[in-house]
Amino acid sequence: MSTPTHDAATTTDEPFPTDMLDVDDLSSAQLATVLDRATALKSGRDLTRLPRTTLAMLFEKPSTRTRASFETGMTQLGGHAMFLGPEDIQLGHGEPLKDTARALSGYVDAIMARLFDHSDLEILAEYADVPVVNGLTDDAHPCQTLADLQTIREAFGGFEDVSVAWVGDGNNVARSFAVGCGLAGLDLTVATPEGYGLGEDCIERAAEAGGEPTLADSPKEAVADADVVYTDVWVSMGQEKLREEKLPAFEGYQLNEDLLADTDAKVMHCLPAHRGEEITDDVLESDRTLVWEQAENRMHAQKALLVELLE
Numbered sequence: 001m002s003t004p005t006h007d008a009a010t011t012t013d014e015p016f017p018t019d020m021l022d023v024d025d026l027s028s029a030q031l032a033t034v035l036d037r038a039t040a041l042k043s044g045r046d047l048t049r050l051p052r053t054t055l056a057m058l059f060e061k062p063s064t065r066t067r068a069s070f071e072t073g074m075t076q077l078g079g080h081a082m083f084l085g086p087e088d089i090q091l092g093h094g095e096p097l098k099d100t101a102r103a104l105s106g107y108v109d110a111i112m113a114r115l116f117d118h119s120d121l122e123i124l125a126e127y128a129d130v131p132v133v134n135g136l137t138d139d140a141h142p143c144q145t146l147a148d149l150q151t152i153r154e155a156f157g158g159f160e161d162v163s164v165a166w167v168g169d170g171n172n173v174a175r176s177f178a179v180g181c182g183l184a185g186l187d188l189t190v191a192t193p194e195g196y197g198l199g200e201d202c203i204e205r206a207a208e209a210g211g212e213p214t215l216a217d218s219p220k221e222a223v224a225d226a227d228v229v230y231t232d233v234w235v236s237m238g239q240e241k242l243r244e245e246k247l248p249a250f251e252g253y254q255l256n257e258d259l260l261a262d263t264d265a266k267v268m269h270c271l272p273a274h275r276g277e278e279i280t281d282d283v284l285e286s287d288r289t290l291v292w293e294q295a296e297n298r299m300h301a302q303k304a305l306l307v308e309l310l311e
Contacts, residue, residue, distance in 0.1 A: 016308050019125045019132040021118075023142040023180045024209050030308075031149070031183045038150050038297070038304035048307050053079035055306070056104050057135070058113040058124075060086055061237055065271060066114055066135045066143070069299035077303055082108065101127035109310060116238060131309040133302075138238065141173045144270050145180035146301035151294045152186070152228060155266060163187045165226035165265070167219045168253050168278055169246075170198040173232045173270050178202055182209030189214040191222035193249040219253050223263055228290070230268040231255050231278050247277075255279040266290050 017025045026034065040046035055074050057067065067083065074081040084091070091100055101124045104111055111128055114135035115121050125132040134142050149159075156162045164181060166174050170192045178198055181188040182205075190198060190213045198206075198213070206212055216222035223229050234250045235243045255267060255278065267279070267288045275281045284291060 018309075020142055020305060020309070021121055021125060021132070021134045022140040023145045023176050024183060024205055025142075026183065028183045028185070028210060031146075031180070034146060034301065034304045034308055035150050035153060037307060038146070038300045039154070041303050041307075042297075042300040048311060049078040050074075050109075050307065050310055051078040053077070053110075053310060054108040055079065055081045056084055056108040056111045057081055058084050058089070058091060058100075058111060058115070059135075060091065060115045061136065063114055063136070065295055065298050066112075070112055070135070070302055073299045073303040073306070076299075077306065079109075097123045098127040100124070101132075102129070105129040110306065133305065133309070137172065138236075139172055140176045141270070142176050142180075143298065143302050143305070144173055145176040146305060147294055147297040148177055148230070148268060148270070149180055149184050149186075150297045150301050151268065151290050154293065154297075155290055156227065159184050159186050162227050163189070163225055164228045164230060165216075165222040166190045166192075166213075166230050167222055167255060167259075168192065168231040168250065169196050169234050169236070170202075171232060171236050174198060175202040177230065178206045178213050179209050181213065182206035182211040185210055187211070187214075189216050189222045189226065191216040191219045191253070193253065196246075196249060219259055223259060223265060226263060226265045228268055229255060229260065229263075229265045232270055233272070233274050234278050235274075250278070253278070255283050257282060260288070268294055271295055 014030055057070055071081040097120055105128050110131045112133045112135045113121055113124055115137050118137040118139035121134055121137050134140055164186055175198055235246055267283055269279055269291050273279055
């Protein structure tokens with residue numbers, strides 16, 4: 001399905017999983033392989049292509065970065081990405097998901113789905129005969145984690161002796177990132193308000209992956225020794241009705257110059273950002289930010305993942 005690779009990334013002998021529904025569907029070695037290939041594809045050293053390959057992109061949730069990065073990435077690989085929004089197909093309009101999965105499998109080479117319910121993604125993967133990639137669910141955002149880890153590795157030349165802090169909501173992005181840090185061997189400290197933590201299941205999965213995060217009592221404690229501080233919105237897509245309930249709990253969790261004053265930490269955010277809420281405009285626009293590298297690396301990391309799943 002692919003053309004020959006030139007000066008390609010290092011590879012592992014482990015067979016890649018059929019699907020990636022969360023980041024720990026990959027082993028540590030497979031994660032390293034994806035990140036190596038992402039770097040090689042980005043630099044132009046890896047010229048792997050996927051000609052005549054079609055990716056179906058199923059969207060229940062709108063997105064800027066997910067659609068643009070997957071669609072552009074497939075074009076760069078010599079393939080084709082097909083956008084299928086909620087008004088374009090039967091998803092959520094009466095046809096069982098298993099029927100959608102089986103029908104699409106006869107047309108396309110892979111499916112990327114950005115859905116609300118993670119169990120819907122699991123049904124797609126169960127009945128599809130082609131690889132299924134999680135473009136985001138309410139439970140997980142593994143493609144974002146791949147881009148995050150690639151960005152950290154680029155900024156620091158690797159993961160050794162790098163400390164990362166998560167400050168804010170223990171949401172889907174945070175959960176996948178915590179598990180990804182375990183796989184990568186990154187030292188992670190997490191500060192979340194009471195009632196908005198990662199959850200025991202996530203902490204156990206991170207430990208099984210290779211490293212349990214440290215839980216801090218306050219944002220100031222979390223960022224004290226951090227090389228990177230990461231945050232995300234406090235009110236995720238689909239939670240708008242909970243806004244007035246959630247916001248008071250996050251007082252003191254904003255990434256601002258006061259919180260970061262005694263550190264040289266870089267700052268990450270998966271976007272879109274609610275400027276003035278979880279992060280200030282000054283911090284987002286400062287020399288600390290790795291946000292735009294993160295956004296670009298969505299495309300490179302996803303290209304690498306698709307090549308590993310499809311070549």
